[in-house]
Amino acid sequence: MSTGGHETEAGTSVTKPKQGGFDPLDVHIGLRIRATRKARHMRVDEVRDRLGNIVTSQQLQKYESGANRVSASMMFRIASILEVHPGHFFSGLVDPNTRQTLPEVNLQSHKLLRQLDGVDAEMAELVGKILVRSKRIATKS
The missing domain is CATH 1.10.287 (Helix Hairpins)
Structure with missing residues (x-):
């Protein structure tokens, strides 16, 4: 699947903007949310329920695929449910200024x-x- 950006060996580059596909940053964050949820052995509907049903399961799946951008407040809530720091979702991205991969949080x-x-x-x-x-x-x- 094309993300509209490009991948590097160290991680996802965020220097190239969205062009006809999903924004690579949104895809990266979504994949990190999905991987963390699965590592916690949680289903999408469990996360939805713990969020108080403020979003649908379909919306959460769109976040996880990168089809929809996760707001800061929603990312904070999801991170809390998954028991990670919100910065965890950015781990693995390549900083365009230093060209270094952001560390794991x-x-x-x-x-x-x-x-x-x-x-x-x-x-x-x-x-x-x-x-x-x-x-x-x-x-x-």
Whole structure:
């Protein structure tokens, strides 16, 4: 299926706008929503029910296919139901400025970010240094 954009080895590029097909960014986000829902062993109608029936199952399927764009408020609600950070849906995209793939925002990362919320800047910097150092040590092993 053509997404109207182009794919790179690292992920989906968002530099090319929609041309006659679905917007590649919307497709990427939809595929991430679908993959996360399936990883949680949830059916579309379960997500619909947990959303309070504010959208139909068909609408959710259109989000998942990229046929319809997910609003920020809906993405936030879906992320909450699927227990992921909303940024999770952007993971794997290629940043057009740096040409780097956006990192995975998994549940553990999301929990860590929540724990760091409200921590003073000095403590947050110290935790960041610890994480960088532990990552270096892990890659040497």
